[in-house]
Amino acid sequence: MEQYMQLFQGTAFSSTSAKEVQILKDYLFAINAEGVIKKVIAPEDAEYQPLLEAYQGKSNFRRLAEGQYLLPGFIDLHVHAPQWAQSGTALDIPLYDWLNTYTFPLESKFADLDFAEKVYEDLVSTLLANGTTTVLYFATVHKEASLLLAELCVKKGQRGLVGKVVMDDPAQNPEYYRDADTHSALADTEDFILAVRELAKTAKQGVYPVVTPRFIPSCTDEALRGLGKLADKYDAYVQSHCSESDWAHGYVRDRLDKNDAFALRDFGLLREKSVMAHCNFLDEPDADLFAETGTAIAHCPISNAYFANSVIPVAHFHGKGIDIGLGTDISGGFSPSLFDNIRQAVISSRMLEDGVDLPSPHISAVFRSRGLRSMKRSTWRQPEAVRV
Numbered sequence: 551m552e553q554y555m556q557l558f559q560g561t562a563f564s565s566t567s568a569k570e571v572q573i574l575k576d577y578l579f580a581i582n583a584e585g586v587i588k589k590v591i592a593p594e595d596a597e598y599q600p601l602l603e604a605y606q607g608k609s610n611f612r613r614l615a616e617g618q619y620l621l622p623g624f625i626d627l628h629v630h631a632p633q634w635a636q637s638g639t640a641l642d643i644p645l646y647d648w649l650n651t652y653t654f655p656l657e658s659k660f661a662d663l664d665f666a667e668k669v670y671e672d673l674v675s676t677l678l679a680n681g682t683t684t685v686l687y688f689a690t691v692h693k694e695a696s697l698l699l700a701e702l703c704v705k706k707g708q709r710g711l712v713g714k715v716v717m718d719d720p721a722q723n724p725e726y727y728r729d730a731d732t733h734s735a736l737a738d739t740e741d742f743i744l745a746v747r748e749l750a751k752t753a754k755q756g757v758y759p760v761v762t763p764r765f766i767p768s769c770t771d772e773a774l775r776g777l778g779k780l781a782d783k784y785d786a787y788v789q790s791h792c793s794e795s796d797w798a799h800g801y802v803r804d805r806l807d808k809n810d811a812f813a814l815r816d817f818g819l820l821r822e823k824s825v826m827a828h829c830n831f832l833d834e835p836d837a838d839l840f841a842e843t844g845t846a847i848a849h850c851p852i853s854n855a856y857f858a859n860s861v862i863p864v865a866h867f868h869g870k871g872i873d874i875g876l877g878t879d880i881s882g883g884f885s886p887s888l889f890d891n892i893r894q895a896v897i898s899s900r901m902l903e904d905g906v907d908l909p910s911p912h913i914s915a916v917f918r919s920r921g922l923r924s925m926k927r928s929t930w931r932q933p934e935a936v937r938v
Contacts, residue, residue, distance in 0.1 A: 551597075554588060556581035557605040560614025564622055568868065578602065579620065584754055585707075623683025624888040627848035628789075628827045628877025631687045631699055631712075632657045632666075634673040637881040650724065653881075657690045658727040666695040667702070673880075674699075674706050680887045683755075684709040686789055686825060686848065686877070688762060691715050691729050693738040700746050704753040713762025713789055714742040718773045729773075736776040743784050758787055765791035766802050766813055778818020787823045789848075790814065793836065794828035795858055811836035820845045827877060828853075829867075830860040837870050846873040851894040853879035861902040864895070 558579040564572045574590070578601060582588040591598050605611040614620070636656055660666045677685060685703075689696035689712055696714040703710030716739060718729040729735035739761065746759035761781045763769045769777075781788050793799045793810045806813045811832060814820045822844035829847045832840065840847070849862055864874055876891050877883075883891065 551600065551604060552580075552589075554580040554605075554610075555583050555585075556610050556612070557601065558612050558614065558620070559602065560618060560620060562620035586754075621681065624681050625684040625875060626677065626682045626878050626888060627686045627825055627846075627875040628850050628879045629673075629677070629685050629687050630880055630882070631670060631673055632660050632690050633881035634676075634886075635669045637886070638884040639881075654724055654727045660690040660692050660695040663695060663698060666692075666698055670695075670699045670702050671706075673886075674702050674708055674710075676886050678706060678708055680889075682708075682886075682888060684711075686711045686713075686760065686787075688713055688715055688764070688789070691717055691727065691735075693742050696742055697745050697749075700749055700757050700759075704749060704755075704757050707755055709755045709757070711758045711760050711787055711789075712746065713760035714739055716763045716773055716777060717768040719768060719770045722767050728768075732770055732773045732776070735773050736780065739777065740780055743780065743786060747784075759784075760787040760789050761819070762788075763790045763819065765794075765798060766806070766810060767798060771817075774814075774817040774819065781821065781823075782818055785823070787825070788819050788821060789825050789827070790819065792826035792829050793831040795860075796831070799831045809833065809836050811839050815839060815843060825875075827879065828858055828862070830854060830858045830862045832867070837867055837872065840867075840872045841870045844873075846875065848877040848879075849874050849895065850877040850879035850883055851891050851898045852885060853877075853882035855894060855898060857882055861898045863902065864899060 558581070559576065561576060562574040562579070564574065566572050574592070576593050578591040578598060579587055580589040580591065580601075591601060633653060633656065636652055685708060687699060687710060689699050691714070693714055696712060700710055700712040703712065716729060716735045717723045717727070718732045718735040720728065729738070743759040743761075746757060750757050761777050763774055763777050766774065780786065791798065792814060799810065802808070802810045802813055808816075811820065814826070820839065820843040824843070824845040825848050826840075826845055827848040828850060829840075847862075847867065849864060854860070854862065867874060876888055876895065878886055878888065878891055880886060885891070
């Protein structure tokens with residue numbers, strides 16, 4: 551009989567599709583010396599009873615208590631790692647002001663590796679404590695601090711996909727927080743890719759470099775084109791923000807005379823390994839392009855409720871064959887828990903399905919008399935700056 555480091559007995563939940571849950575009742579889960587689930591044994595399997603009898607009563611056997619269950623590790627597709635230091639705070643002003651008053655000054659501090667280590671170590675530990683075993687991270691423009699985040703993921707056993715952020719356009723980024731120039735932005739990105747690929751040789755759970763233009767407004771065309779070439783050269787993952795808000799959507803159209811999706815495609819940044827955050831304002835051709843290129847969406851329901859001014863049509867995009875996962879979007883999303891984002895995803899979907907017009911004719915009449923409009927998504931949208 552094969553020997554295992556640990557044997558668990560209990561019920562696990564998993565999924566076989568987007569709409570089907572699999573229940574593994576009273577299964578045995580055998581863990582090897584590397585901490586990996588080596589085997590899953592059903593009660594009807596021939597080795598179930600002999601294995602149970604061999605391990606029961608020993609220190610490396612655990613029977614889950616009533617109400618305890620095993621779940622797959624959560625995968626968070628959108629976290630701004632440096633913003634953990636302000637999570638749940640500083641949401642009192644409009645987003646453009648929020649970025650320049652709070653967020654960019656905070657992210658600029660990650661040039662200090664001691665400060666970066668303190669924040670990143672606490673963040674990785676907190677996400678793991680919330681059941682999140684895989685994270686797609688935005689770091690900062692600082693190559694060394696971004697590599698530090700990848701090293702902490704390896705150290706703590708979290709699968710990390712980490713991006714050194716590119717913000718090279720001096721017209722769109724503050725002088726105190728941006729890449730020195732386009733050449734250094736691309737050179738640092740390539741150095742970062744190579745360093746993380748080397749680090750991955752020591753990571754049993756996996757760590758991966760991610761090509762990360764913050765979003766089109768923060769980058770020059772030259773940088774975006776160069777990042778697309780790096781993604782192709784190293785077959786790397788890509789992440790950015792796409793059509794998150796009216797402001798960003800309009801900015802890209804004014805600058806490039808095309809929507810975010812097509813601009814990103816033309817720069818070589820929409821590909822099988824691309825994950826784009828938010829995507830609330832994709833139109834039909836945009837969505838078809840996502841499906842065609844295999845680009846996935848990171849849906850951030852809590853953050854969207856605060857900042858995006860829309861509800862993403864998840865079911866519609868699923869119908870087109872687009873892969874969609876969840877992101878907390880720390881710190882635009884205040885909670886590190888994907889449980890909380892699952893709940894908000896359901897709430898937001900119901901709002902999209904049913905609308906949010908005030909039901910009472912009397913109340914609606916009062917609002918009209920005061921010059922206010924009902925908030926049905928199809929007729930009302932507050933102009934707002936984008937959150938990045």
